[in-house]
Amino acid sequence: MIDYPDKFEGNASIPMISVNGKINNDFNGPIKMTPRLKKSPYIKQIIALFGEVIGRSCLMRLAPDCEVPIYSETNYHW
Numbered sequence: 001m002i003d004y005p006d007k008f009e010g011n012a013s014i015p016m017i018s019v020n021g022k023i024n025n026d027f028n029g030p031i032k033m034t035p036r037l038k039k040s041p042y043i044k045q046i047i048a049l050f051g052e053v054i055g056r057s058c059l060m061r062l063a064p065d066c067e068v069p070i071y072s073e074t075n076y077h078w
Helices: 041-049
Strands: 011-019 031-033 057-062
Touching: 011 041
Parallel strands: none
Antiparallel strands: 011 031, 011 057
């Protein structure tokens, strides 16, 4: 797990699709599956069901008693 880019308290993520398929929060570069997603056939099936082009994606964790404030994503693929 890595901290989410906005550093919300108690919020961490596991990148599944990222720049160069690495464990990062980067925004620029080729988007690829991470090794973790390659080993997760069920999650790949779920993503495929959307039938869309998929950009950066991750599984998120929110610790007990923490919350995510209202915000909006601003990068080109959102």
